[in-house]
Each structure stands twice: as structure tokens, then as C-alpha cells.
Amino acid sequence: MMKITTDDVYTLKNGVEMPIIGLGVYKAEDGDQVKDAILAAIDAGYRHIDTASFYGNEKGVGEAIRASDVPRESLFITTKVWNDDLGYEETLKAFEISMDNLGLDYLDLYLIHWPIEGRYTEAWKAMEKLYSDGRVKAIGVSNFHRQHLEEVFSMCRVKPMVNQLEYHPHLAQKEMHEFCKMHDIQLEAWAPLKRGGLFEEPIIQALVEKHGKTPAQIILRWDIQNRVSTIPKSVTPSRIQENIDVFDFELSDADMKKIDSLDSNQRMGKNPDNFSFE
Numbered sequence: 001m002m003k004i005t006t007d008d009v010y011t012l013k014n015g016v017e018m019p020i021i022g023l024g025v026y027k028a029e030d031g032d033q034v035k036d037a038i039l040a041a042i043d044a045g046y047r048h049i050d051t052a053s054f055y056g057n058e059k060g061v062g063e064a065i066r067a068s069d070v071p072r073e074s075l076f077i078t079t080k081v082w083n084d085d086l087g088y089e090e091t092l093k094a095f096e097i098s099m100d101n102l103g104l105d106y107l108d109l110y111l112i113h114w115p116i117e118g119r120y121t122e123a124w125k126a127m128e129k130l131y132s133d134g135r136v137k138a139i140g141v142s143n144f145h146r147q148h149l150e151e152v153f154s155m156c157r158v159k160p161m162v163n164q165l166e167y168h169p170h171l172a173q174k175e176m177h178e179f180c181k182m183h184d185i186q187l188e189a190w191a192p193l194k195r196g197g198l199f200e201e202p203i204i205q206a207l208v209e210k211h212g213k214t215p216a217q218i219i220l221r222w223d224i225q226n227r228v229s230t231i232p233k234s235v236t237p238s239r240i241q242e243n244i245d246v247f248d249f250e251l252s253d254a255d256m257k258k259i260d261s262l263d264s265n266q267r268m269g270k271n272p273d274n275f276s277f278e
């Protein structure tokens, strides 16, 4: 296993570099809460922030970016187009609103948040336009399963570079990970910590003892050794620091297999094969 460091990145298929670990900000309140969390994260070495128009905190994300000493070009900022805004014109408009909220002149990664039937291919054309106009460095999707990606492949000029899925040891996404690798799509993990729902697992606890690391660190290390980008959420500075402090130990192949054995198709969120936001 090659040594992985804080500064390592994943290189997306178009050459754009994406930092391995990012800060997720779902449910971080707009204003000081999200701003302070991001400033703490940047201090701790994070260079990647994951928000969405749906989270209602893009303004606070923008304030943090401007308040930080780290130059804009050193940061990797993701936002997402929400379900109500899927469509060609609608997505272009939603992008401008997000960019106004963020106060940015370019974005690093724009994602389609959910594959709403009948609407995401038109939205994908808008993503391609934003990409070819240079407004966004990389484009991708979230919560897309094989059938959704195949529909995009059948009409696209540019294939998605990233797919952000619910991913943690209880939902290891083996098939989707293989499919994404085959198409050179970087997998990114949402709810990587299953919102705390994995910390008591005896297998995780045994690895905590073995490595002298916390449950969150064991799980996030499993992500990065699987070459998955991961975006744990916290607004607590000590946890933000803890979640990026995963570069000073290594899980053995046997440790990785033990964590793999927890895979049991358990989700926190909706199943992309069968979901509704009504």
C-alpha cells in the first residue's frame, strides 16, 4: 500500500485534482455556524468543502472562503443543483443563484443532487454547457445508479467525473464502485460515518483498540484506502480535526476485510432505485 498523505488528491478524468477528504456541511446553519466550521477545517488542513443549494448555507460557505487566508485556487468547492431546478434553463439559472450566494466566479465541482426521472438528462446538457463555458472545473452526479448513468452516457458529450453516493461500511456499494471505476468516475462518500451509526460495531471497536485511533478515523481510513473521496460533516472543531487526522496509520488487508464484512445494505437515506421527494 502506498503511503497516503494529507496533500494527496484524486485526479479526475479531465485532470482536475480533488482533495481526498472534504468537509460536509449538510445541516450546518448558514451564517456563523457554517463559516466557523469551514475556517476550523481550513486551519486543520481541509481544502475541499461540500455544500448544496438545498442546504441553504451557500452564503456562509462563501463568507468563510473570503475570510480565510488560503487562496481561492487552493480550495475545492462543490455545490449541487436541487430537484426542483432540474432542466436545461432551470439548471443554468440555479447555477447562477448558487454562484451569487457563494460569491464565486468559478466552481470546482457541480453535481446533480438526485436523478429525478425525466429531468436529469436536460439538466446534464446544462452541466455540459457550464463546463464548456469554463464556469465549473468538473461536473458530476449524486445518487445515480447504473441505469441513471447509462441514460446519461446514451446522450452526453462529456461523461460525469464524480458520483457522490451514500457510502459507509454498512453500505459498501461494491457494484456501483466497480461500475464507476470502469467508467473512470470518482466515487465520493456521503454520510461516510453513517451519522455515528457505526461507532459501536465490535469490529470497529476492535480496530480502535488495535490502532489507537477513534471509530471515525478507522472508518474514514477505510474510505481512503478504498480510493473513495470522503466528506464527513461536523461543526465541532475537535471532531473536524479528528476526521482529517487519518494519515498516520494504515489498515492492513485483514483489517480492511473485517470492515468489508459489515456490508449489509443498510441505508440512512433514500434508495436511488425507488425514491420520492413528494
Ligand code: NAD
Pocket: 023, 024, 025, 026, 027, 050, 051, 113, 142, 143, 164, 165, 189, 190, 191, 192, 193, 194, 195, 196, 216, 231, 232, 233, 234, 239, 240, 242, 243, 269
Ligand atoms: P456523516 O456520516 O458525515 O455524519 C455526520 C454526523 O456524525 C455529525 O453530525 C456528527 O454528529 C457526527 N460526527 C462527525 N464526526 C464525528 C466524530 N469525529 N466523532 C463523533 N461523531 C462525529 O453524515 P452526513 O452529514 O449526512 O454526510 C456528510 C456530508 O455528505 C454532508 O454534510 C453533505 O455534505 C453530504 N451529503 C450528501 C447527500 C447527497 O444526497 N448527495 C446526502 C447527505 C449528505
